[in-house]
Amino acid sequence: MANCLVAQSGGPTTVINASLAGVVKANQLNPIYDTVYGGLNGIEGILEERLYDLTNMSEFENRVLRQTPSSALGSCRYKLKRDDDKDYRRLVEVMDKYNIEILFYIGGNDSMDTVDALSAWAKRNNVAKRFVGIPKTVDNDLMVTDHCPGFASAAKYVNSVVTSTWLDYNVYTRSEVFVLETMGRDAGWLAGSAVISGKVDLLILPEVDFDKEVFLSQVKKCMETKGKCYIVVSEGAHYADGSYIAASAAANDGFGHAVLGGAGNALKNMILEAGVAPRVKVQDLSTAQRCANYTQSFVDVDEAFKLGMSGHMRSSNPNFTGQVVGVVRKPGKEYDVEYIAGPAENFANHVKNVPAEWIKPNYEGLTQEAYEYFTPLIQGEPTLIMENGVPAYVKPYHMK
């Protein structure tokens, strides 16, 4: 029998390890691979033969892994070269050396594109290796799948912080604006999810070109009506010319993406300069939102685990390659999903945006469709195993 390899890439999430735990557990339930190798630090570490044997992980470790945020195998921002196939050949060399037949790659848009590229290259060159994608991203911007593992827990955190900070900023009678900034470079799903808290007065998404004048007049109206204004803004909010309102696009993450941050403070400065409110507080959720395992969504952990299992289980079909697993929402009142798989090219390199028809004009939030979409995703809490007052975690394999 052959072995399999599982790796993680891109920015981590709160449940990316639940998918890893799913792959490992599936192989314990039906050991179609002799060894389940974890590739450390994504493709980057695999090319350096940094592998870790996960085959016999205990049930306890598997359970703690499901509540461990961040990527337990480590991650990378390394992009495989496409112009020559040196990296591809080196990858196959490593897979051959360890008798690895298939790679399960847990990642976001770029990683699903890598799955597509690798499987296409393997087919073209008659290389008997398979590549399967398991999605994750707090940005929720992959096509085909109804939503992406990692998003729902981040959305649950956003809603928890919105609700509690809304209660906090209301304690005083003074006039005050609160601005909460979430992740979301190209798509506003995470910021948008905040509407279900019922606390958001104004919502600024990357899907709508930012109009400073309209925005300020809306803040003014809100302040005149109730003396308070709760604003949620996505880091990727931008003007019509494409420039980010954060205007701190100097650095990039290795894929040519601008590293954002500061949209909240940009809005604060606008409001204070225009004099439409005397006081503005900013809460930038920053890194915490993608690793807040103390607010894991049960739905999210459960689906992430099952998607890991599904990827493994479907791979018993020897033709299963270049595919990504996902979920499609079933019709009906009760929330449920169908587990699906489809070609990686359909998932990757297109950004799924918040539908234009869900977005109300003048930053006034989202329509009922959005509430129905988001609400079931943040329901339920797993029973966490605690250690020293915080959720227990598995020591990252790449740090052992």
Place this chain on the structure above:
Amino acid sequence: MANCLVAQSGGPTTVINASLAGVVKANQLNPIYDTVYGGLNGIEGILEERLYDLTNMSEFENRVLRQTPSSALGSCRYKLKRDDDKDYRRLVEVMDKYNIEILFYIGGNDSMDTVDALSAWAKRNNVAKRFVGIPKTVDNDLMVTDHCPGFASAAKYVNSVVTSTWLDYNVYTRSEVFVLETMGRDAGWLAGSAVISGKVDLLILPEVDFDKEVFLSQVKKCMETKGKCYIVVSEGAHYADGSYIAASAAANDGFGHAVLGGAGNALKNMILEAGVAPRVKVQDLSTAQRCANYTQSFVDVDEAFKLGMSGHMRSSNPNFTGQVVGVVRKPGKEYDVEYIAGPAENFANHVKNVPAEWIKPNYEGLTQEAYEYFTPLIQGEPTLIMENGVPAYVKPYHMK
């Protein structure tokens, strides 16, 4: 029989409502007051006769109140005038009108000082009104009491965020500094609590004058050793001349305290300018840390509730005035506290700092004594009642 009044003041915490719930529940167990009035928006609202009847609160509402962050009665930053006693006389007028004999004031340093001033004034002027303090503050800087309700939940949140963001920033092999900024103007308890996570490389407290040179050399050493450096900084970190490293002390909160923020970014800029690390991420916990009810400490909620009860119960003694309730840690291995009360003047207007002998030199953290102090406080989690994916809350009484 007479009535009682309970109010909240200052910055809210995650468990300030648990103390309120304790006062209300105690009067249900032993109705020594006919009516339990809540004063809305602290002293400010009481002077305007904005009262809310809490006497017959249901057990369900009481339970949800204990997990409701922020001040359910609203708060104020209004400081009673001391130079003339107009405010005092007006307060007594309102109390007389509603047949209120005693005020339970839940608050921090300034509020305990108010309790002291009011009770002293009443005694001097033979006014038969009593004033009792119930402490709260995430800053943990009140004297006499071993710790302050609100601190432990904030510390649990700090440790949860430190642990999860530490896992997150370690996913990549790249060199990186992470800076987490906590509240703590004058005392570094909250920042200091982060040491029990075991993740903190450098700790910057207000208790130690900041030395940029020493700090940068410590970051450099850390980066050379392991290529990573996790820093926790208190918002109140300052140079020897008293100027805050955040240098944004332009605004103030009405008590003449500077409104801080930005210590994390100040450190980031220092590190990047000095070139001792190529990349620095900042997480400013901001408002979220004092209202993160999704990480309430069981010990904290329980003690806050009991302190509310204790204040009420002790007030059956007609001489009980000008006093503040608190906890003193019992000796022995197992964590336990004795519930005490003492003169408000002993609690207020002195800042309790992290003991100098607990602070290691060169920002290298705290000694074993600190671990033993902090660890028991963040243990345990209450079973939260959830609603729409986030902890349920009581709609603030001042907003009804």
